[in-house]
Amino acid sequence: MLTKENSKSFKKKIQKAEATKPNSASFIECLRYRTSPITDVIFTADSTTTFLSSYLSYTKNKRYQSPDYNKLLAIVAAKHVSHVQATVVCAKSNGIQLRTRSGGHDFEGLSYRSSIPFVILDMHNLRSIAVDVSSKKAWVQAGATLGELYTKINEASQTLAFPAGVCPTVGAGGHISGGGYGNLMRKYGITVDHVVDAQLVDVNGKLLRRATMGEDLFWAIRGGGGASFGVILSWKINLVEVPKILTVFRVNKTLEQGGTDVLYKWQLVSTKFPDDLFMRAWPQVVNVRNKRRRENHRGCILCSVLGSSR
Ligand SMILES: Cc1cc2nc3c(=O)[nH]c(=O)nc-3n(C[C@H](O)[C@H](O)[C@H](O)COP(=O)(O)OP(=O)(O)OC[C@H]3O[C@@H](n4cnc5c(N)ncnc54)[C@H](O)[C@@H]3O)c2cc1C
The missing domain is CATH 3.30.465.10 (Uridine Diphospho-n-acetylenolpyruvylglucosamine Reductase; domain 3)
Known part of the structure; x- marks a missing residue:
């Protein structure tokens, strides 16, 4: 449980980690000692081009296009289980936070951002x-x-x-x-x-x-x-x-065409249909440049049926 006491000590630990930036050289030395070959999967800020492209390749939230060079010490794009094991052990022994990233779709970017010094363990090479x-x-x-x-x-x-x-x-x-x-x-x-x-x-x-x-x-x-x-x-x-044939269709209605009504009714009926019919509601802005105009908003219902439409 997070009490006032341990929340204070947690804050202190974070401040300490921020003040004493962990030694990335000793982290990398540890990786090399524990497993080999690993050099070609380690990206550090010294190798600016590959570091940046490695960071960006799975940074899906476009707000975070620039890595925080003060916090992100290295990216390890593991190709083997031993790379993963070494990264976990070496991050721990060097007091560095570990962020694990697979598809990079975390909404808040938690797999590639941190408020304290950290390394990214990138899993994209392990995709069989x-x-x-x-x-x-x-x-x-x-x-x-x-x-x-x-x-x-x-x-x-x-x-x-x-x-x-x-x-x-x-x-x-x-x-x-x-x-x-x-x-x-x-x-x-x-x-x-x-x-x-x-x-x-x-x-x-x-x-x-x-x-x-x-x-x-x-x-x-x-x-x-x-x-x-x-x-x-x-x-x-x-x-x-699943059957060999699936049917998919969508219904789009702008606000003028009764889009609000469609979305409202969707709530009432979507759970009543047979389980083979899935209906997803998606309120959409069609033209973001003019998003204040009513005609640029619509209700979209995406449907899939497990079976033929006949
Ligand atoms: C455009 C978009 C569409 C989406 N659509 C759907 C949807 O249809 N249905 C749905 O359920 N969700 C959906 N999501 C949410 C998505 O499933 C979650 O954000 C999910 O966590 C993303 O996984 P990731 O591996 O791509 O992301 P990452 O950013 O790589 O990881 C997300 C979290 O999981 C942790 N993590 C990643 N890999 C590992 C690992 N190997 N071991 C341990 N921890 C790991 C990360 O550290 C982070 O905390 C969507 C998200 C987006 C951005």
Whole structure:
């Protein structure tokens, strides 16, 4: 529990961390000592061009296009589990905060920003996906995007799918550890309902699976935010059955055309339809330059049906 006392001591710790910037050279030396080869996946502010492009490649919130050079000490774009383990251990032993980034879609940029000195552990190189149609299961690494996962599943089978988010560039690492919801939600529930195993590197650099991490931790990483508990390397997921043909359509109504009414009625009816029909409401500004004008606002209903339109 956060009491006045420990909140004061927490603030002091932050101030101390800000005042005594950790030594990034000793962090990098530690990485090299613990695993090799690792040099080509470490980006520091000395190598300005690659550092910046590495920072920007998964910085999805355009507000944070400039890294804070006073706080961000290095980016480690891990290519191997040993890189992840070394980064966790070396950040801890050097008193540096670790931010783990997979798809970089965190709304507040928490995977690549911090108010105290930190390093980014970038997972985008760890993005392999293995689909096993016969068992209706797949392993997906944290750095893979949802779009890549959907494509791989579709290549393997046209009647299997995975219930997760609608945005194809969201990363499996952050999305699944946060819960996840999308077009198949009404029929199949949320994303974490379909996670059956995971690989996680804990705070001591130990590689764990469901059986070794225990059910409490396995429960926590499915919705509690992975970064609070370790670094997710990969998820084992259950695939669900879908018909070969799906139908998608959208209805757009400006305010003049009764857009407000459509959005209002959507609330009343969308839960009453069969589970095969998913309707998503999206209030939209059509022309941001003229967003005060009523005709530039509309209600959009995006629908998907598990089956043919006939
Ligand atoms: C355009 C857009 C569309 C979206 N659409 C949907 C949607 O349809 N459905 C839905 O449910 N959500 C949606 N989201 C929310 C999205 O699922 C979350 O923001 C999610 O956390 C992003 O994951 P990421 O890996 O892309 O982001 P990141 O910024 O990389 O990570 C997000 C958080 O997870 C942590 N994290 C990332 N990788 C790991 C890892 N390997 N191990 C441990 N912790 C990790 C990060 O430290 C950070 O705290 C959307 C977000 C955006 C920006």
